[in-house]
Amino acid sequence: DYVPVITEEVRQGDPDLFLVAGTPRLKEMAARMAARLDTGLCSGCLSLKIDAVDKSVSMERLVYGGAAVQTVTCSTRPQMATIPPRTYGIAVAPGKREGQIRELAAPSAGKMKIIDRKPRTRQSVDITEARILVCVGRGLENQQDMQMVQELAEVMGAEIACTRPIAEEMHWLPEETYIGISGKQVKPDLYIGLGVSGQIQHVSGIRDARVICAINRDENAPIFEVSDLGLVGDIYTVLPEMIKQFKQALKK
Ligand SMILES: Cc1cc2nc3c(=O)[nH]c(=O)nc-3n(C[C@H](O)[C@H](O)[C@H](O)COP(=O)(O)OP(=O)(O)OC[C@H]3O[C@@H](n4cnc5c(N)ncnc54)[C@H](O)[C@@H]3O)c2cc1C
Structure with a gap:
């Protein structure tokens, strides 16, 4: 269970904004992380605008079965959102800026033991x-x-x-x-x-x-x-x- 590990990392880093990919597994994890961080979560965020001064984010998502667009802001920190796959195109890397990738410690062993892992056999393409x-x-x-x-x-x-x-x-x-x-x-x-x-x-x-x-x-x-x-x-x-x-x- 990666939720406590990632939540702790976010607590330490104390970011203004924490974005999570809106895949089925991560959507579920994002909700649990938001609860642990006691902050708001905009699920299915389709666009966001960041205020350069106070770093507040205004986020848009669909409501009423896609009939209306809701704009939400988050008054707590970090501001959280899940972004559905393919919402944005692949960005061009800006200049010489480099991201830092850090490996987090594996979650502590729970009462469950993983015996085997197999890729799911899909009946169809994605x-x-x-x-x-x-x-x-x-x-x-x-x-x-x-x-x-x-x-x-x-x-x-x-x-x-x-x-x-x-x-x-x-x-x-x-x-x-x-x-x-x-x-x-x-x-x-x-x-x-x-x-x-x-x-x-x-x-x-x-x-x-x-x-x-x-x-x-x-x-x-x-x-x-x-x-x-x-x-x-x-x-x-x-x-x-x-x-x-x-x-x-x-x-x-
Ligand atoms: C809570 C809820 C969630 C739902 N979620 C989804 C969802 O995620 N996705 C989804 O798809 N639906 C969803 N539905 C169902 C949705 O409301 C519709 O019933 C469904 O999308 C209709 O499917 P359809 O267009 O195939 O069928 P129909 O509405 O029956 O339409 C068939 C169409 O085919 C046309 N047609 C018939 N014969 C021919 C022919 N020979 N040549 C050309 N045209 C022809 C007809 O004119 C008609 O317009 C949901 C419903 C509810 C209540």
Whole structure:
């Protein structure tokens, strides 16, 4: 358990700001560290501004399923926040400044003994790292039709994601591939929604996609309100044509 070790280090260092990566494990640890440090924590912080004079930080996070942005400040020290993966691009190292890496002592042995460690076998790729995502919604009628989606993904070099019902109700894709407020937040360069209605719980997960493209046969589907490119049509007509066109254009 690394929480006491890191907490003690933070106490000693007494920083104004303590940022933690917003991975599933660290999010949970950050909450426990904030409690031990008796300070505030902005979870899922998407942007922050530091006041150069008093080092106070104003932090932004999504609330109400992504429908609103909340700005928070922390009156205690250290100010803490968890930053979701890919919130910021990789920064260029400034000049000759060098960071200092220190190894902390291992946590003291608890009553539990680790017998073995094995990497988790993933059923799927990490969709939060994908550049292009093809997202399947309930517009897809049968599981066999996933073949058509796979073909499109392959020709475009995309990964496949889905809406919650596809993973949790239909079980057509693993749970770690659904996007949204209770699923993954993604930031691809291109998101293509196939038969996705665009409910707020889903759309809050694609808010930071660079280009959102949607194909839906209902011209009033809410997904079109957040799309950069929208195509009103039946995926069963559009998809085969897209695959054909991409194959021709990319000569695959
Ligand atoms: C607390 C809570 C948390 C939730 N969290 C999430 C979450 O994290 N992620 C998430 O995705 N959902 C989440 N949901 C569920 C969410 O509200 C929606 O129900 C879900 O996103 C809808 O999925 P969908 O778009 O696949 O299906 P639907 O809403 O059923 O939409 C299907 C769409 O496909 C279109 N369509 C049908 N046939 C065709 C065709 N042949 N060609 C083209 N278009 C077609 C329809 O016009 C429709 O717009 C949550 C719900 C709750 C209550």
